[in-house]
Amino acid sequence: MAESSKKPLEWAxxxxxxxxxxxxxxxxxxxxxxxxxxxxxxxxxxLLQSQPGIGTPGVLVGRRVYPIPNTGHSVxxxxxxxxxxxxxxxxxxxxxxx
Numbered sequence: 866m867a868e869s870s871k872k873p874l875e876w877a878x879x880x881x882x883x884x885x886x887x888x889x890x891x892x893x894x895x896x897x898x899x900x901x902x903x904x905x906x907x908x909x910x911x912l913l914q915s916q917p918g919i920g921t922p923g924v925l926v927g928r929r930v931y932p933i934p935n936t937g938h939s940v941x942x943x944x945x946x947x948x949x950x951x952x953x954x955x956x957x958x959x960x961x962x963x
């Protein structure tokens with residue numbers, strides 16, 4: 866897909882805040898690891914822009930889930946006519962009570 870035909874990415878405020886908090890948390894312990902995560906996210910989002918249907922259908926209609934490889938995180942997103950909206954950034958494994 867040509868660069869000009871890729872849909873732009875838009876982040877919901879809470880998703881962007883969660884992503885930035887994750888990067889900040891990782892960089893406290895290891896700046897190089899944080900840079901690596903940012904690189905992996907950028908590559909995955911570029912792939913998502915060129916192939917918006919790559920994620921698996923989510924629970925809610927119209928939403929998809931895409932796990933970012935080698936980061937332990939996923940994004941929930943929705944494809945609109947104009948853009949790809951990142952709705953949620955979250956850790957794949959969470960210690961939640963059952």
